[in-house]
Amino acid sequence: TVSLRAGAASVDMPQLGFGVFQVPQDETEAVVRAALEAGYRSIDTAAAYGNEEGVGRALAASGLTQQEVFLTTKLWNSDQGYDEALQAYETSVRKLGREVDLYLIHWPTPAKDRYVDSFRALLKLREDGRLRVPGVSNFTPEHLQRVNDELGEFPAINQVELHPYFQQAQLREFHRAHDIHTEAWSPLGGQGGEVLQDPVIAQIAEKVGRTPAQVVLRWHLQLGNVVIPKSATPERIAQNFDVTAFSLDDEDLAAIAGLDRGTRVGPDPDEFNG
Ligand code: A2P
Incomplete structure (x- = not known):
């Protein structure tokens, strides 16, 4: 687990969770049930994924308590603003059938005053004992700094595109300096599968007797x-959850560090206005 700042308290979040981006609503329940059975105790969805009800059904069917499963969802761009975010x-809580542990502003868009107002709403939800941790996604240092300047605290976590071809060294350094956790989306490099076919990753996978996906995770x-x-x-x-019984050595880590191309598979947060 990692420990997230949450006002005067802190909240534990599993370091390895399960994401349902692009999982169709009608498949989501089965997929999330498989993840919970494999041992995942953190599920990441978003209003924009259109599958919160499927996640909710899987959680209800699992027999696990709210305290046992860390749940993340995200505020969509068209719902930004103080009242809109509340x-x-x-709406998300109704679809999920429970309160949320981590609520992320999905993108720093459409306008910068809006994400500050949205984050203020998230702080209010935390103050009211609803939401446990307000967070953000796809924020750059400039966006994070603006939240801190206006509201007096940095978000505890920022979920961004991050994989061996897009390692975000500068952003991670900014996070480190301000006690912000880094969460990776498209951690395997996305649907194209290029990262998973990289010869350096393949070589390490062979050496440690694991799959390329396990090496990257x-x-x-x-x-x-x-x-x-x-x-x-x-x-x-199941394979992606089985990544604790081995480790990479300094040489492996250095080899992967050398793969950074600085190229995204997803949108640039400063340009995206979806
Ligand atoms: P699938 O759903 O068919 O397993 P990312 O999380 O970086 O966006 O990447 C997700 C992509 O990687 C999906 O297309 C997913 O396809 C695929 N994927 C997930 N786990 C593995 C794995 N262990 N080996 C190969 N491909 C994987």
Whole structure:
């Protein structure tokens, strides 16, 4: 687990969780049930994924208590603003069937005053004992700094695109300086599968007797990232959770560090206005 700042308190979050980006609503319940059975205790969804109800059904069917499963969802761009964010939170909670542990502003868009107002709403939800941790996603240092300047605290966590071809060294350094946890989306490099076919990763995988996906996830964990791999395949769901019984040595880590290309698979936060 990692320990997230939450006002005067702190909240533990599993370092390895399960993401449901692009999982269709009608498949989500089964996929999340497979993840919970494999041992995941952190689930990451978003209002924009259109599958919160499927996540809710899987959680209800699991027999696990709210305290046993760390749940993340996200505020969509069109719901930004103070009142809008409060209302969107209620809608997500209704669909999920429970309160949320971590609520992220999905993108720093459409306008900078809006994300500050949205974050103020998230702080209010925390103050009211609803939400446990307010956080953000796809924020740059400039966005994070603005939240701190206006509201007197940095978000405890920022979920961003991060994988061996896009390592975000500068952003991670900024996070470190301000006690912000780094959470990786598209941790395996996204759907194209290029990262998983990289010869350097393949070589390390062979050496440690693991799959390329396991090597990449292990790299994230050793860097200190929170990581939420997505898979719709039960065998891969289980494989991706099995990454604690081995480790990468300094040479492996250095080899992966050398793979950074600085290229995104997703949108640039400063340009995205979806
Ligand atoms: P699938 O759902 O068919 O398993 P990212 O999390 O970086 O966005 O990458 C997710 C992509 O990687 C998905 O297309 C997913 O496909 C695939 N994937 C997930 N786990 C593995 C794995 N262990 N081996 C190979 N591909 C994987």
